[in-house]
Amino acid sequence: MAIIARYHxxxxxxxxxxxxxxxxxxxxxxxxxxxxxxxxxxxxxxTEWLSSGRSIDYSETIYLTTGHVLYSNRSSPMFTIVEDTVGKHDFLFAACSPESFWILDGIQGYHPSCFENLEKSLGPFGITGDRLPTPFNLFMNASVLPSGQIKIAPPLSQPGSIVRLRAEMDLVVGVSACSTEACNNGTCKPIDVEISGETS
Structure with a gap:
C-alpha cells in the first residue's frame, strides 16, 4: 500500500x-x-453518518476494537477496524463544545472544542455543526461503573499507538485532536492522520 496523504x-x-x-x-x-x-x-x-447507536447495537459492546464494524445511521458499514494497538476507546461522549465547558466546568470564556474543530473542518463539505453525530473517540479511556456513572481515566495509548480503519464506502471524514484537558491526562497534544491504499 502507498501513502496517499498525511495530516499533522x-x-x-x-x-x-x-x-x-x-x-x-x-x-x-x-x-x-x-x-x-x-x-x-x-x-x-x-445525510448518512457514522452512528454510535447502530455500531454499539450490532457489535453488542461499547468497547469496539479490531474486527468490529462501524455502521451508519442507515445500518450500512462505514469502517472496519483492521488494527488497534490500544483496544480501549469511547463511543458514548459527544464532542466537547463551548456549552459543555460551561455546563460541566463553569468555563465562561473561550476554550477550544472538538465541536468547533469539526464544524470548521467539515464546513467546506457542506456539513454544519448541528449535523455532527457522536464521534468515535479514539484512545479515550472511559468506563461505565456499576452505578451507571461514566469514569474518564488517562488514555492507554503510548507514543506511536495506532488505530487503522478500512473505509467500506466513500466518505467525508473529520478528525479533531481532543480539546478537553481532562480526557488527555491534563495536556492536549497533536494527532497524526495517514491515508493509504492502492494507487493507479
Missing amino acids: VEAQTGVGFRLQQGQFLTIIDPQGEQVADLVAFGAVNT
Whole structure:
C-alpha cells in the first residue's frame, strides 16, 4: 500500500478530508495519552453518518476494537477496524463544545472544542455543526461503573499507538485532536492522520 496523504493535526485543532472505499485511515497518537474524535459522512449523501447507536447495537459492546464494524445511521458499514494497538476507546461522549465547558466546568470564556474543530473542518463539505453525530473517540479511556456513572481515566495509548480503519464506502471524514484537558491526562497534544491504499 502507498501513502496517499498525511495530516499533522495540531493540539486542539481538526482536519476534514475525503476517503475512498477500500482506502485505509490510520489515526496515530504521536506523543501518547491523546484522544482523537472521529466523525464520518457518506460522500454521496451526507445525510448518512457514522452512528454510535447502530455500531454499539450490532457489535453488542461499547468497547469496539479490531474486527468490529462501524455502521451508519442507515445500518450500512462505514469502517472496519483492521488494527488497534490500544483496544480501549469511547463511543458514548459527544464532542466537547463551548456549552459543555460551561455546563460541566463553569468555563465562561473561550476554550477550544472538538465541536468547533469539526464544524470548521467539515464546513467546506457542506456539513454544519448541528449535523455532527457522536464521534468515535479514539484512545479515550472511559468506563461505565456499576452505578451507571461514566469514569474518564488517562488514555492507554503510548507514543506511536495506532488505530487503522478500512473505509467500506466513500466518505467525508473529520478528525479533531481532543480539546478537553481532562480526557488527555491534563495536556492536549497533536494527532497524526495517514491515508493509504492502492494507487493507479
